[in-house]
Amino acid sequence: MHWRAKFASWGCLVVAIALLSLGATQSRKIKPWLFGCSVGALCLGVSQRTTVKQLGEILKDTDEASRLNFKAWISQQTAPNQQLSITVPALTADWQPENLINNPIEYIQKKQKHVALVGGTGDGKSTFTQYLSSKIGGSVVVYDSDSKPDDWAWLDQLNVIGRKGDFAAINQAMGDDLKVLQELVQLRGDRGDSVLSGRERFLIAEEFPILVDECDNAATWIKRLAKRGRRYKQFICCLAQNDTAENFGLAGDKETLYSCFVLVRLGSFGVSYAKTKLKDERLSQWLKLGGKKRFMVDDMPCELDLSGWGVVSTSPQLPQVTEPTPQLLNEFEQAIIDAGDRLQGEIIKARYLQQNVRLFGNITADEIRILFQVLADKGIGETVGEGDRLGWRL
Template sequence: MSSDLHPSQLHQHLQMYTIAKWSFWGSLAVSCGLLFLGATQKPESKPWILGASVGVLEVGRRHRQTAKLLQESLGDIDTASRANFKAWARANTQPTAQLAVTVGALDANWKPENLITDPVEYIQKKQKHVALVGGTGDGKSTFTQYLSSKIGGRVIVYDSDAKPDDWSWIDQADVIGRKGNFKAIDTAMGKDLEILEDLVQLRGEGGDNAIVGRERFMIAEEFPILVDECDNSTPWIKRHAKRGRRYKQFICAIAQNDTAENYGLQGDKDTLYSCFVLVRLGQFGRDYARTKLKDPQLEQWLKAGGKRRFMVDDCPCELDLSNWGTTAQAPVQISGGGNDEAQSQPSAMNEYEQFILDWGQQHPGQVLKARILSQATTLFDGMQPDEVRIIFVSMADRGLGEVEGNGDRLGWRWSK
């Protein structure tokens, strides 16, 4: 084959092959010409002309045989020629240096134009629920805790994969489905649908005042597993998506993908985007900035901010704990559509809030810090300091004491 030959030998063989090939065709043409000439000559000349024609034809035959042997040693001449041309083209058109495309260092003062710092205000203005997209360690629990403290209402969690210390900031009786108990989740979701229908009747008969105190904030983890395991999950999310806000039933559905199918809304993408604010945490937010928004600078900005930066729909959001509680805020209540908002009453305190309140009343004027709580009781074991500070802010928002300081210095004290 041609690959076995030295380049100088290859060139020589190609020359020999070309000469032998054209010599064969030339001999054939000469032989045919002699035969045509012999047909017009005198009889005594024909044997000589015929002999010459046969001799020339024999020479051509031998050249033909030589060409075949050379072709076998060279391989497929056309294929070799194309391959050699491609190799030449690659060698002669290859750039002399690799082109490196990098995103320059992010300007420390750069901020996105459409930055939002209060996702709750954005969600309330949109009058939507929340579809939360995030992976392990992206801050889903912290965000949902913050969100529920601002939205208000009794918090109920559906989580089949919850560990003992997960959701420690709510009444543990309201964490449904531990140890893979999908039957309990399915039953509870069915009950939610009945409650929603009851609220429709109550509000229709007595107006907004008839449903005051029945506000609920429901968190559903592990979509789309819930869709596969719980028959009531799809009607649960569809009916609450379209009617829940009006009847003070807020839902936060959590998944690791932002497709409608993952939320049990197969073929109903419009419901996902019209009834939910999509919050993308961690890598999901950065991927969205890069692939959907085509904004590498935004991607770098999100990455530089860690957990405190994420995407809310198409808007980047920065939510820093150091800003929580620096100013007094009125509680944000679940509201329905149009102008039919009603004032919600504070929900009953859970055991964590009750312990904090009791401590404050026993130590009037003293500032309670997350560190002091961890030393005073084992009740808060497994709870991060940031989660404790969220409870402080939530209680202050409801008029239970007040906060002072900010960031990791934020504390709470009792005040009437």
């Protein structure tokens, strides 16, 4: 139809021109007739051109719709997400990782490596470091520009350096550490390993990225002690809020960080490492549900509850460690109990916690139901219902 209308329009135009040309050579009596036929042919041609335009628009729309439908069909036939699905195993209440570490101190001592501790504010970096320093052995020296008087109460306070932002004292002490290392190299070369007995030290550097910025000796300190300190029983522990080599003053030397240090990742850093690096969604959930007591040590999960740990003596001796209480609860479990107190015996469902308690905003309903079961197993409250209708009440 499109081509016929197009042909007819051009034909009418040719006929109109031909009739006008013919009328120029005819008698006056015939000219009006020829002129009228020419005008009629021209009007018919204009009408056909309108038809051609309309049919062209219809054909264009039809062609566009055809191409879109073809693209949709191709996408449906070739898109892998239309054909595949991934199932993540459910995390049961009694699930435990196969390579779980219960004693990180024993692991660190066995590896004979330094410690790089990574965690955000409130993840328990200082608590873990204080516990580590009380167990690792040797003379403990702390570089902490923000420490309070009671943070390291069991240590000789002369070994807590840098209080009140005294970075000059930290820089001087780090320079002295490098001299001590060089002296031990000379002594061991002359008299053997026996000279190291009683000279073991454990050096703790809090918020190491700040020390790198403020202390000229910090970058050299970590590089030399990381590579040579282990042989001479000079172990270091550095704390940061990111696990990049740059944060530990080892820019361009990532290999030293991973070969000379045990990396301890607390809080969200451990969860993220399990999920993105180890590709283990179930381990990531397990870490998240455990709060501060669960973290990653190198590529292995660790569970150590330090919530009952504390110093009961202010003398410069190693602290006495109190035994954890029988019913220690993480922040998620405590939040559920608090909700139970508010609702006075009503059944709490996962949706209620997701909508009314901010802590559970990013927790799935299945994970919350696992927490319900965990609390019930501890003898706190009871579960009601089963499956996706499982609830809990105090």
